[in-house]
Every structure is written in C-alpha cells, then in structure tokens.
Amino acid sequence: MIRRLLLAAVVALAASPAFAVNPDEVLADPALEARARALSAQLRCMVCQNQSIDDSNAELARDLRLLVRERIENGDSDEAVINYVVSRYGEFVLLKPRLKPETLLLWGAPIILFLGGGVAMVDFVRRRAGRPVGEPLTDEERAALERIVGPDASDRK
Amino acid sequence: MIIELGHYVLVLVLATAIIQSLLPLAGTLRNDPALMAVAPPAAVSGFLLTVFSFGVLTLAYVTSDFSVLNVWENSHSMQPLIYKFSGVWGNHEGSMMLWLIILTFFSALVASFGTNLPERLRANVLAVQGWITAAFALFILLTSNPFLRLDPAPGEGKDLNPILQDVGLAIHPPLLYLGYVGFSVCFSFAIAALIDGRIDAAWARWVRPWALAAWSFLTAGIAMGSYWAYYELGWGGWWFWDPVENASFMPWLAGTALLHSALVMEKREALKIWTVLLAILTFSLSLLGTFLVRSGVLTSVHAFATDPTRGVFILAILVIFIGGALSLFAFRAPTLKAGGLFAPISREGALVFNNLILTTAAATVLTGTLYPLVLEALTGEKISVGAPFFNLTFGLLMVPLLLAVPFGPLLAWKRGDLLAAGQRLFAAVGVGLVIAAIVQWAHGGGPVLAYFGLALGFYMMAGAVTDLVLRAGVGKVTASVARKRLFGLPGSAFGTALAHFGLGVTVIGIVAVTTFETEHVVEMKPGTTVEAGGFVLTFDGMRQGRGPNYTEESGHFTVARGGVRVTDIWSSKRVYTARRMPTTEAGIRTFGLSQLYVSLGDPMNDGGIVVRVWWKPMILCIWLGGIIMMAGGAVSLFDRRLRIGAPQGARRPKAAAILEAAE
Numbered sequence: 029m030i031r032r033l034l035l036a037a038v039v040a041l042a043a044s045p046a047f048a049v050n051p052d053e054v055l056a057d058p059a060l061e062a063r064a065r066a067l068s069a070q071l072r073c074m075v076c077q078n079q080s081i082d083d084s085n086a087e088l089a090r091d092l093r094l095l096v097r098e099r100i101e102n103g104d105s106d107e108a109v110i111n112y113v114v115s116r117y118g119e120f121v122l123l124k125p126r127l128k129p130e131t132l133l134l135w136g137a138p139i140i141l142f143l144g145g146g147v148a149m150v151d152f153v154r155r156r157a158g159r160p161v162g163e164p165l166t167d168e169e170r171a172a173l174e175r176i177v178g179p180d181a182s183d184r185k
Numbered sequence: 186m187i188i189e190l191g192h193y194v195l196v197l198v199l200a201t202a203i204i205q206s207l208l209p210l211a212g213t214l215r216n217d218p219a220l221m222a223v224a225p226p227a228a229v230s231g232f233l234l235t236v237f238s239f240g241v242l243t244l245a246y247v248t249s250d251f252s253v254l255n256v257w258e259n260s261h262s263m264q265p266l267i268y269k270f271s272g273v274w275g276n277h278e279g280s281m282m283l284w285l286i287i288l289t290f291f292s293a294l295v296a297s298f299g300t301n302l303p304e305r306l307r308a309n310v311l312a313v314q315g316w317i318t319a320a321f322a323l324f325i326l327l328t329s330n331p332f333l334r335l336d337p338a339p340g341e342g343k344d345l346n347p348i349l350q351d352v353g354l355a356i357h358p359p360l361l362y363l364g365y366v367g368f369s370v371c372f373s374f375a376i377a378a379l380i381d382g383r384i385d386a387a388w389a390r391w392v393r394p395w396a397l398a399a400w401s402f403l404t405a406g407i408a409m410g411s412y413w414a415y416y417e418l419g420w421g422g423w424w425f426w427d428p429v430e431n432a433s434f435m436p437w438l439a440g441t442a443l444l445h446s447a448l449v450m451e452k453r454e455a456l457k458i459w460t461v462l463l464a465i466l467t468f469s470l471s472l473l474g475t476f477l478v479r480s481g482v483l484t485s486v487h488a489f490a491t492d493p494t495r496g497v498f499i500l501a502i503l504v505i506f507i508g509g510a511l512s513l514f515a516f517r518a519p520t521l522k523a524g525g526l527f528a529p530i531s532r533e534g535a536l537v538f539n540n541l542i543l544t545t546a547a548a549t550v551l552t553g554t555l556y557p558l559v560l561e562a563l564t565g566e567k568i569s570v571g572a573p574f575f576n577l578t579f580g581l582l583m584v585p586l587l588l589a590v591p592f593g594p595l596l597a598w599k600r601g602d603l604l605a606a607g608q609r610l611f612a613a614v615g616v617g618l619v620i621a622a623i624v625q626w627a628h629g630g631g632p633v634l635a636y637f638g639l640a641l642g643f644y645m646m647a648g649a650v651t652d653l654v655l656r657a658g659v660g661k662v663t664a665s666v667a668r669k670r671l672f673g674l675p676g677s678a679f680g681t682a683l684a685h686f687g688l689g690v691t692v693i694g695i696v697a698v699t700t701f702e703t704e705h706v707v708e709m710k711p712g713t714t715v716e717a718g719g720f721v722l723t724f725d726g727m728r729q730g731r732g733p734n735y736t737e738e739s740g741h742f743t744v745a746r747g748g749v750r751v752t753d754i755w756s757s758k759r760v761y762t763a764r765r766m767p768t769t770e771a772g773i774r775t776f777g778l779s780q781l782y783v784s785l786g787d788p789m790n791d792g793g794i795v796v797r798v799w800w801k802p803m804i805l806c807i808w809l810g811g812i813i814m815m816a817g818g819a820v821s822l823f824d825r826r827l828r829i830g831a832p833q834g835a836r837r838p839k840a841a842a843i844l845e846a847a848e
Contacts, residue, residue: 049706050706050786050787050795051706051707051708051795054706069572069573070573072569072571077427078425078426078427078428078569078571079425080571080572083420083422118567119566119567119568120567120568120569121569122568122569123569123570123571123572123573123574124570124571124573124574124577125568125569125570125574130560130564130566130568131556131568133552133556134552134553134556134570134574135578137548137549137552138545138546138548138549138552138578138581138582141544141545141548141549142541142542142545142582145541145544145545146541149537149538149541150529153527153528153529153534153537
C-alpha cells in the first residue's frame with residue numbers, strides 16, 4: 029500500500045493533481061460516455077504503475093482517453109476500439125490480457141488448480157474411506173472396551 | 186555516539202540470533218537439555234537488544250538528528266511529532282527494522298509463554314525463529330543499514346513523503362507486519378515438527394492461536410491500508426489489485442486456509458500433512474511479499490540492475506527458506522501418520538472445500554502478479570495483468586466459497602447431512618432474497634447480478650446468526666435455557682459466527698458501492714451546485730491556509746437535502762514545502778454507512794475549478810466487515826480451550842484414550 033501511495037505521489041509530481049477524467053473530455057451522450065468509461069478501465073496507462081487510463085492523471089492517459097472517445101463517437105464497436113488501441117500500443121496496454129498461447133497458463137492456472145485440487149481431494153477422501161486407520165484392537169483392548177462401553181461396542185465401530 | 190551504539194547492538198542481535206539458531210538445535214540432536222535451554226533466554230535477549238537498537242533509531246528521528254543519513258532522507262524538523270515517530274518505518278531501512286523487532290517479539294513470546302510446550306518442540310521452534318532473525322539482521326546490516334552517518338551533517342532534512350504524513354502510516358505497517366511476521370511462528374512450528382518427525386493434536390492446539398492472532402492482525406492491516414488508500418489518494422478507489430496489495434493479500438488467503446485446516450487437525454487429527462504444508466506456504470508468501478515490495482522487482486525487472494544487492498539478498502533468503510522448508514517437507518511428510526477419517530459431506534469436507542478454493546485463489550493472485558515478470562524475462566514480451574483480470578478470476582472463484590460458508594458450521598464432523606443443513610438455511614436464504622428484493626423495489630435499476638450479490642451478503646449474515654440460534658436450541662428449549670446455552674457456547678463458536686457475518690458485511694459493501702456508486706465530474710464556480718446521492722452540494726469558494734510544513738487551498742461546500750442545510754465539507758489540495766509535492770486531501774462526510782467524497786481538481790482559466798463528487802453507498806461496510814472479522818478472530822483467540830497454558834485433558838473419558846491408543 030505504501031508503495032502504491034508513493035507511486036501516486038510520483039505521478040502527482042509529474043503532473044499537478046488533476047483528475048483522471050476532466051469535464052471537458054466527457055461525451056455529451058451518457059450511453060457513449062458510459063461505454064468510454066468501461067473501456068478506459070480496461071486500458072493501462074503506459075507511463076504509470078498498474079493504473080488504468082480511467083484512474084490516471086498523466087498526460088498520456090488523457091490522450092488515450094480522448095482517443096477512445098473519438099473512436100466511439102466515430103461509431104466503432106467496443107471491440108474495434110480495443111483492437112485499434114492495441115494496434116497502436118501493443119498488448120501491454122490491455123489490463124486483461126487476451127487468451128493466446130503465451131497467456132494460456134495465466135488463464136488456465138485457476139481452472140487447472142481448482143479441478144486438479146478437486147480431483148485430488150475426492151480421490152484422497154475416497155481412498156481413505158475404505159482404509160482402516162491404525163491396527164485393529166487386540167482381544168485385550170476389545171475386552172477393556174466392552175467393560176467400559178457395553179457389549180455391542182465392537183459392532184458400533 | 187548513541188547511533189554507533191545502536192549499530193553495534195544490531196550486530197549483537199545477529200550474534201544472539203546465530204546462537205539461538207544453532208545451540209538449541211544441537212541440543213535436540215544430542216538430547217542435551219542444557220543446550221536446549223539456551224533457546225528461551227537467547228530469544229528474549231534478542232528481542233531486548235532489538236528494542237534497544239530500534240529505540241536508538243527512533244530517538245534519532247524524534248530529535249531530528251540529520252547526521253544520520255536515513256533520518257535526513259526521511260524526516261524534517263518541522264514535521265509534527267507523530268510523523269517523526271512513524272517516519273521511522275516510512276522508508277526501506279526502517280521498515281526492515283520494524284520487521285525485525287516484530288519477529289524477535291514473537292520469538293520472545295514463544296519463549297516466555299511456551300513453558301508448557303514439550304522441551305524439544307520449543308527448542309526447535311525457537312531455533313527456526315533464530316534462523317529467520319539472523320537472515321534479516323544480516324540483510325539489514327549488509328544492505329540496508331539505517332545507522333549510516335553523514336559528514337558534515339545537513340541543517341535540515343528532506344522531509345517524509347507527504348503522502349505518508351498521515352496517521353495511517355502510524356498504524357498500517359505495524360498491523361500488517363504483525364500479521365506477516367506472526368505467520369513465522371506457524372512456519373517455525375511446522376519446521377520443528379518436521380525436524381522431529383512428529384505431529385500430534387497438541388501441535389495443532391499450539392499453532393491455531395498463533396495463526397488466529399497473525400490472521401487477525403493481517404485482516405486489520407489490510408482493511409486499514411485499504412481505507413487509507415481510499416481517503417488519501419483522492420480518487421475514491423479502495424482496492425487496486427496492485428502487486429503490493431496482492432503481496433499482502435496472498436498470505437491472508439493462505440492464512441485463512443491455514444486457520445481452517447488447523448481446526449480440522451485440532452478437532453479430528455485429520456489433514457496433518459496438509460496443515461504443515463499450508464503453514465510453510467503461508468509464511469513463504471509473506472516472505473515473497475516482502476521480496477516483491479522490497480526488491481523493487483515490481484516496478485521493473487531492471488530495478489535489479491540499479492541496486493542488485495538488496496534484491497539478490499532477499500531472493501537468497503527466499504530460496505533458502507522456502508526451498509529448504511519444502512525439501513524438508515518432501516523428505517519428512519511421507520513418514521507422518523495420517524489421522525481421522527471423514528466422509529466427503531462433513532464438516533471436514535466443507536473445510537477441505539474452503540482450503541481448495543482459498544489456495545486456488547491465492548495461487549491465482551500469485552500467477553497474475555508474477556506472470557508479466559516471468560513472461561518478460563522468458564520471451565521479452567510485455568503484457569499487463571490488472572484489475573479486470575483479477576476481478577473476473579478471483580470473483581468467479583469466490584462465488585461457490587461464499588455460498589458454502591454458512592453450510593460449514595452446520596455440518597456435523599465425520600459425516601454430515603447436506604440436505605438437513607440446507608433446510609436449516611432456508612430462513613437465511615429467504616432473508617437474503619427478501620432484502621435484495623426490497624432494495625430492488627426501493628432503488629431499481631442496476632444489473633441483476635448485483636442483487637444476487639446483495640442477497641449473498643445478507644444470506645451469509647443470516648447464516649451466521651442461524652448457526653448460533655441452532656446451537657443455542659432456540660425454539661426447541663425454553664427461552665431461559667436457550668439463553669444459558671448461548672452464553673455457554675465456546676468462544677470459537679462466536680468467533681466463527683462473527684467472522685462469517687463480517688465477511689457477509691464486506692460482500693454487501695463491495696457489491697453496493699460497485700453497483701450503486703455515482704460519480705460527478707463538474708467545473709464549479711462559487712454559487713454553483715451539484716447533486717449526488719440525494720444531496721445538493723453548493724460550492725462556496727476557496728480559502729488559503731497553511732499547516733506546520735505545508736500550504737493548502739481548501740474549497741468549501743454546503744451540503745443540503747430537500748432544501749435543508751445538513752452539513753458542510755472542506756476539500757483541499759496541499760503543497761508540502763520541503764519537497765514541493767502536491768497532495769489532495771479529499772473531503773469526506775459519512776451518512777450512516779455511506780459517504781460523500783469530494784475531491785478538488787485543477788483550477789480553470791475562467792475562475793472555476795474542477796470538482797469530483799462521489800456518492801459511495803454502504804462503502805463503510807467493506808471495512809466494517811473487516812473489523813468484525815478481526816473481532817471474530819480475537820473472540821476465538823480468547824476461547825478458553827485455545828488459550829495458551831489452559832489446562833486440558835482432565836475430562837477425557839477412558840474409552841477415548843483407549844481408542845486413541847489403538848489408532
């Protein structure tokens with residue numbers, strides 16, 4: 029957390045503490061603006077540490093926000109806007125990486141671990157269920173047990 | 186002179202730690218009680234020496250001794266006293282000293298309160314604590330020495346980073362480190378058990394309170410940090426999936442899993458091996474977090490090139506401890522005997538399910554955090570993994586877990602009845618759905634999923650209450666008997682209910698603020714108004730002011746509802762004189778559990794100023810839930826049966842002893 033604060037401070041040093049989205053950027057049509065905001069949250073501010081362009085007040089983030097809004101106003105679909113931004117800035121700009129061979133492990137990790145762990149868990153319980161724990165009681169122990177709990181103790185087990 | 190003394194004592198800490206790490210271990214190997222008995226006094230004196238060394242550094246800060254490089258870099262004579270004080274750990278060197286003092290504190294606690302521990306176990310545990318202490322003391326002395334002098338001494342310091350000049354810095358890092366480092370005790374217990382090749386229920390009874398305490402601190406630390414970022418950064422976010430946050434969140438997830446598996450082990454002697462592994466993994470994630478934050482590897486892979494010693498040193502600590510622990514585990518685990526049996530549908534089964542999801546979640550966060558680094562190192566390709574990725578994957582993982590939470594405590598040990606538990610939760614499900622429906626009716630709009638989220642939160646809260654109600658037997662016995670039974674319940678039952686209730690509260694906060702938050706970005710001139718959350722805010726104008734080490738411009742807003750003035754809000758921008766660094770001090774007003782959040786932006790050419798106003802409904806639930814969870818941990822900690830040193834075993838029936846002997 030401290031680091032995050034420090035980094036924000038560094039960014040704040042670079043540009044005076046303006047806000048991310050300024051009133052002059054906002055699109056007139058609320059529906060289009062909402063789309064622009066949603067898209068901005070998916071795009072990385074290239075000069076910041078782990079900030080979306082929606083959160084960042086860096087100059088470059090502002091340029092990118094304006095670009096996104098321009099494309100939206102030109103009638104691009106969300107996908108087309110993303111493709112356009114990626115074609116200009118590379119995959120690095122996406123905060124949610126696309127599924128491709130290089131990111132297969134990233135996206136697959138939760139599924140593999142969950143399923144693998146689940147199978148191991150079920151297998152463990154199944155295998156253990158049929159197996160007695162420890163050694164069976166000796167006759168002496170059984171007799172002691174019957175004295176304490178009653179004659180049908182050995183059946184109850 | 187005193188500074189050099191502090192430095193010298195830090196060397197003594199290292200020496201004591203080396204003694205503590207070697208002699209007791211030799212004692213357990215040779216079965217020599219005299220050598221084993223070295224451990225407790227070594228641990229206690231190690232702690233006292235660290236206190237002295239830390240005290241010297243603190244004194245240098247409080248007296249603004251700028252002849253010390255570390256003080257000059259991070260303090261200022263005009264700073265308020267509390268920030269001089271908390272500034273001690275507001276930098277790399279000092280925060281490592283904080284790490285060390287908390288580590289030795291825990292060792293001293295084990296040494297002083299562990300008098301009824303088996304001798305061998307205590308000696309081994311303290312020896313492992315000694316290794317960790319030695320590694321970190323060496324790290325501080327070789328790469329991060331806070332006692333370096335400056336000659337000639339400058340007249341004035343460079344000031345603490347303004348963003349850190351906040352009470353948050355006084356509370357957040359100590360809490361977080363108490364959590365991080367607290368898990369070191371669980372780690373040491375695990376290693377000690379592996380060294381001796383023996384784990385029994387007494388071991389779990391010992392580990393659980395430590396895990397609970399560390400977990401409670403970490404919960405509080407994370408919640409506190411989240412609130413600090415929320416009010417200090419000025420853009421109203423409360424969780425960013427930042428690598429540094431992830432670094433603290435991973436041990437929390439693993440620690441939560443550890444807490445639950447230790448429960449199974451203590452009550453049923455099952456999952457021994459898994460619990461030991463989790464204890465190792467949890468502290469490994471704490472170490473990894475320290476490495477990620479402290480080495481600078483997160484900012485850029487190339488940070489290694491600029492200051493390789495620190496990063497490489499911590500990496501070495503990481504490899505030795507994690508690698509060593511896991512090798513020992515692989516070597517010893519097969520010799521450990523498996524414990525009690527259980528059916529898949531049972532309390533144990535539910536806790537295994539909890540562990541499966543929590544560890545998968547921790548692994549997901551770990552993969553997401555490290556993937557860009559590894560991919561870039563291997564292929565040179567740069568990708569980003571940010572909030573949208575984590576929200577999707579982590580969110581999906583949490584849904585089944587949260588749904589299952591109320592079921593766990595209602596299932597019987599060994600063999601449970603899912604259907605019966607489900608029937609008992611009918612009321613809780615009903616409460617969740619009805620409240621969500623009422624909110625939908627009153628508020629309207631928003632995605633359907635959000636209402637499911639709200640229903641989920643209320644269902645968890647009601648489920649926690651259901652558990653207590655059933656245990657007290659309300660409805661089955663007379664009211665007075667039920668009341669007696671309720672107060673007679675063990676602390677851990679209340680702890681569980683509180684923690685699960687708190688989780689529900691947090692879920693509600695997250696869902697509510699994500700869905701119903703409104704944001705208004707406007708340019709305002711004196712006299713203009715903006716509407717947010719049913720309130721009308723009127724901008725009255727700006728005022729100049731100055732504090733001890735900053736100047737500020739504050740905007741004044743009058744808040745009215747239905748034409749009636751309710752309150753007013755000041756929101757400011759500060760410039761700290763020493764570093765010429767601007768910060769925003771957001772204006773926040775609380776209404777019940779919701780908040781109005783006002784942040785100032787740039788002045789415009791025509792005399793107006795950009796203002797950002799948020800209505801954050803139910804946002805306090807996020808942290809309130811965290812506090813309730815922490816309280817649950819504390820209540821559970823004070824359960825008599827778990828209290829360290831509580832007498833036990835007197836009531837054990839003979840038959841159980843015989844059955845156990847047969848196992």
